[in-house]
Amino acid sequence: MVTPDKRLILNKYPLKELFVEITDKCNLLCKHCSTEAGPTGEQQLNFKKIVEIIDEAYNLGVRYFCISGGEPLLHPDVFEMIEYAKKRGMKKVTLYSCGYITGNLQKNKTLLERLASSKLDRIIFSLHSSDPMIHDQITGIKGSYEFAIKAIQYAVTKKMKVEVHCVPMSYNFKTIPSLLRLCEKLGVEQLSLLRLVKQGRCMDNPDLVMSKRQLNVFREIINKLKNGNYKTRLRLGAPFNCLFLDRYTKCTAALCKILISADGSLFPCEAFKTSARPAPNIYKMSLFEYWSKDPLLWKLREDRQKITKACKDCESLEKCRGGCPGQRYLIDKNFTKKDPLCYWKVNGVEKVV
Numbered sequence: 128m129v130t131p132d133k134r135l136i137l138n139k140y141p142l143k144e145l146f147v148e149i150t151d152k153c154n155l156l157c158k159h160c161s162t163e164a165g166p167t168g169e170q171q172l173n174f175k176k177i178v179e180i181i182d183e184a185y186n187l188g189v190r191y192f193c194i195s196g197g198e199p200l201l202h203p204d205v206f207e208m209i210e211y212a213k214k215r216g217m218k219k220v221t222l223y224s225c226g227y228i229t230g231n232l233q234k235n236k237t238l239l240e241r242l243a244s245s246k247l248d249r250i251i252f253s254l255h256s257s258d259p260m261i262h263d264q265i266t267g268i269k270g271s272y273e274f275a276i277k278a279i280q281y282a283v284t285k286k287m288k289v290e291v292h293c294v295p296m297s298y299n300f301k302t303i304p305s306l307l308r309l310c311e312k313l314g315v316e317q318l319s320l321l322r323l324v325k326q327g328r329c330m331d332n333p334d335l336v337m338s339k340r341q342l343n344v345f346r347e348i349i350n351k352l353k354n355g356n357y358k359t360r361l362r363l364g365a366p367f368n369c370l371f372l373d374r375y376t377k378c379t380a381a382l383c384k385i386l387i388s389a390d391g392s393l394f395p396c397e398a399f400k401t402s403a404r405p406a407p408n409i410y411k412m413s414l415f416e417y418w419s420k421d422p423l424l425w426k427l428r429e430d431r432q433k434i435t436k437a438c439k440d441c442e443s444l445e446k447c448r449g450g451c452p453g454q455r456y457l458i459d460k461n462f463t464k465k466d467p468l469c470y471w472k473v474n475g476v477e478k479v480v
């Protein structure tokens with residue numbers, strides 16, 4: 128039951144999306160992994176807890192349920208979770224996967240077969256490059272590219288709604304155009320580029336971060352691609368707003384979504400997974416308590432109302448809206464510094480910070 132008190136907060140900040148990392152186990156060891164997942168991962172949310180979370184989320188108005196990890200297909204109850212979420216009324220249930228579930232192609236196919244016959248609405252595979260060597264170098268596992276491609280091909284054949292995610296980094300950004308063409312060839316609907324967050328295992332691999340010079344080339348690449356005519360849609364999310372690529376989306380952290388990690392920690396979105404620790408925990412509070420009382424969520428909401436000091440004289444602020452709060456929080460935990468990716472225009476000329 129949503130009481131009138133709750134309704135007031137939910138009217139202003141309607142919680143719509145829930146991202147849950149159900150396990151931190153994974154058979155890959157990606158150099159950039161924000162979850163620091165790996166074969167020895169032991170954290171997982173059990174089915175009973177997921178049911179409680181889905182029930183409360185549904186009552187609060189969530190209709191978009193996203194299952195991530197680690198590798199979620201390694202969780203023994205993942206199919207029951209999908210089924211329960213759909214039965215409970217979630218309109219869109221999405222699952223993230225690296226395509227390398229186990230090191231056995233036949234076992235993977237069996238898992239994907241089960242997924243294809245489930246009520247899952249969308250599957251998002253991570254493909255880090257069109258070049259097998261670069262993909263495997265990033266994942267740390269030789270042969271993982273072949274598994275990812277086979278998984279994508281299988282899902283497309285089964286008419287699943289398939290998307291690909293890629294994180295542009297120093298190793299792979301030059302292969303983005305060929306990755307887009309590969310996605311087209313594979314029949315992928317959308318290629319989304321995620322912005323690298325310096326957290327988790329990425330902190331041990333600082334060479335992944337693009338230099339200013341590389342960032343300029345990346346920007347040129349995207350500027351060329353965005354006017355091309357591809358069957359696969361190229362999407363860049365809100366974290367790239369401050370690159371001024373003329374595609375602006377709204378950051379929704381603290382406005383309509385929550386992320387829960389495998390140990391139960393609660394975050395405004397994936398970009399806060401390291402910097403906002405120690406975090407509130409779903410084993411100690413309800414989703415609504417977090418949504419209505421968490422100081423970081425309120426700071427994020429209030430920060431959007433104010434023009435932060437670092438950006439207040441910038442003529443482009445209306446477009447980028449100050450960049451990605453998660454990236455700013457990484458710098459000083461106070462949102463007072465500029466987004467480190469900030470490009471801004473002075474007298475119409477682009478400047479790099």
Ligand SMILES: C[S@@+](CC[C@H](N)C(=O)[O-])C[C@H]1O[C@@H](n2cnc3c(N)ncnc32)[C@H](O)[C@@H]1O
Pocket residue numbers: 153159160161162195196197198199223224225251252253292293294321322323324325326327329
């Ligand atoms: C954490 S993974 C979990 C799901 C699955 N194992 C996979 O790799 O798709 C979800 C997505 O986050 C991306 N990711 C991981 N670490 C990241 C980081 N430090 N910054 C940005 N994205 C990251 C991955 O590349 C992947 O596309």
Ligand code: SF4
Pocket residue numbers: 153154155156157159160161162163164165196197198225266
């Ligand atoms: S990014 Fe995904 S595939 Fe890579 S180690 Fe992390 S959880 Fe595993």
Ligand code: SF4
Pocket residue numbers: 364365366377378379380395396397398450451452453454
């Ligand atoms: S804080 Fe950054 S990563 Fe998180 S939703 Fe906003 S723009 Fe996206």
